[in-house]
Amino acid sequence: MDMHQQRKNDIEKHINEELILQKDLEEDLRLAQEPQQKNKFKKQIKEVKVRISEYQTELGSLFDNQQKQESLVSAMTTLTFRELDMVTSGILCMPISAEANYTVLPPVTKMLKNELTKDLVLEIFVVGLLA
Numbered sequence: 001m002d003m004h005q006q007r008k009n010d011i012e013k014h015i016n017e018e019l020i021l022q023k024d025l026e027e028d029l030r031l032a033q034e035p036q037q038k039n040k041f042k043k044q045i046k047e048v049k050v051r052i053s054e055y056q057t058e059l060g061s062l063f064d065n066q067q068k069q070e071s072l073v074s075a076m077t078t079l080t081f082r083e084l085d086m087v088t089s090g091i092l093c094m095p096i097s098a099e100a101n102y103t104v105l106p107p108v109t110k111m112l113k114n115e116l117t118k119d120l121v122l123e124i125f126v127v128g129l130l131a
Contacts, residue, residue: 004066011059015052022048 022045029041105113 004062008059008062011055015055018048018052018055
């Protein structure tokens with residue numbers, strides 16, 4: 001099982017657990033007599049709803065990233081040798097900097113310096129952290 005699928009399963013499990021907790025808290029709120037207890041349960045319910053919302057946002061993000069990745073894989077299979085030759089020729093024509101700078105940079109800064117897109121940089125960095 002890949003990391004995306006594992007994380008998706010984990011998030012879905014967390015959402016289900018939070019929904020069960022929310023149901024229990026709502027039941028406790030319904031049965032509570034004292035205003036102080038009711039306020040405590042309302043606060044806890046609100047916190048649970050925030051966590052559920054955060055999990056759902058992350059789950060949506062994972063789904064979007066996986067769709068992008070599948071789209072890239074699909075597009076890569078349609079490349080021909082002519083297109084690869086064009087890209088290689090373009091890379092070979094790029095000017096090479098005579099300045100040698102061996103300063104150690106943070107990974108994200110290095111990826112941005114190498115002109116990777118910001119979305120791809122963050123995705124690669126996050127996947128690298130999860131691996």
